[in-house]
Amino acid sequence: MKAAIHTKYGPPEVVSIGDLPKPEPKEDEILVKVCASTVNRTDAGFRSAEYFISRFFSGLFRPHNPVLGCEFAGKVVKVGSLVTEFIPGDRVFGFNDQTWGGHGEFMVIKSGAGVTKMPDHLTYEEAAPISEGAHYALGNIMASGIKKGQQAVVYGATGAIGSAAVQLLKFFGVEVTAVCNSKNVGLVKSLGADAVISYETEDYTITKKKFKLVLML
Numbered sequence: 001m002k003a004a005i006h007t008k009y010g011p012p013e014v015v016s017i018g019d020l021p022k023p024e025p026k027e028d029e030i031l032v033k034v035c036a037s038t039v040n041r042t043d044a045g046f047r048s049a050e051y052f053i054s055r056f057f058s059g060l061f062r063p064h065n066p067v068l069g070c071e072f073a074g075k076v077v078k079v080g081s082l083v084t085e086f087i088p089g090d091r092v093f094g095f096n097d098q099t100w101g102g103h104g105e106f107m108v109i110k111s112g113a114g115v116t117k118m119p120d121h122l123t124y125e126e127a128a129p130i131s132e133g134a135h136y137a138l139g140n141i142m143a144s145g146i147k148k149g150q151q152a153v154v155y156g157a158t159g160a161i162g163s164a165a166v167q168l169l170k171f172f173g174v175e176v177t178a179v180c181n182s183k184n185v186g187l188v189k190s191l192g193a194d195a196v197i198s199y200e201t202e203d204y205t206i207t208k209k210k211f212k213l214v215l216m217l
């Protein structure tokens with residue numbers, strides 16, 4: 001199969017298109033024909049390994065996984081013998097920063113990992129870019145221990161992480177004050193925020209509210 005391959009860390013030039021064997025799913029994995037992916041900050045960070053700490057996950061001297069692409073959307077073409085959640089033909093999308101592979105024609109991912117079926121109304125191009133921001137938003141929300149009925153601020157609520165955070169916090173029953181620029185106030189309200197403050201006209205810190213979580217993005 002064709003893939004964007006990197007065998008050493010460095011600038012974008014270390015990536016080139018080449019051929020690799022098509023991966024074979026293990027018993028608990030699915031094989032996905034990738035229809036859309038993204039090149040995002042997580043991919044770029046692991047490619048450059050500028051933050052040395054990333055090498056403890058991706059390989060100290062060279063990358064273990066030559067094909068990046070943590071966000072993906074595509075079609076299941078084969079499932080391992082233990083997989084019950086998916087069948088060939090399912091349209092799926094997700095986030096895979098463990099074994100990566102979205103920058104190849106085919107990728108494998110564990111069926112219990114960050115992959116799920118796509119809503120019918122989404123195209124592959126719409127589904128692929130959703131998951132990275134949501135992944136970081138969810139990680140921070142869970143780490144905060146915030147509970148239903150408590151209050152949170154999302155500063156930067158129009159961004160990839162912020163827009164996901166507003167929606168996830170509302171899903172968890174949190175009262176959300178969102179901060180964004182004036183032109184996006186309507187958009188952020190439509191995401192479910194209880195109060196929206198423009199950082200161009202107001203200072204969100206002047207308030208009597210007590211926040212359990214302040215997400216600064």
Ligand SMILES: NC(=O)c1ccc[n+]([C@@H]2O[C@H](COP(=O)([O-])OP(=O)(O)OC[C@H]3O[C@@H](n4cnc5c(N)ncnc54)[C@H](OP(=O)(O)O)[C@@H]3O)[C@@H](O)[C@H]2O)c1
Pocket residue numbers: 040041042132133136155156157158159160161162179180181184199217
């Ligand atoms: N996505 C990733 O892979 C990733 C990973 C690790 C860390 N991060 C960091 O997490 C942060 C958010 O990431 P993201 O992917 O959600 O970014 P993003 O999609 O580019 O969103 C950036 C946000 O910053 C807001 N912003 C820009 N200028 C501002 C200003 N002067 N005052 C207040 N808000 C301002 C924008 O809001 P307006 O449109 O309302 O101005 C927007 O909501 C960034 O600092 C990023 O470097 C991202």
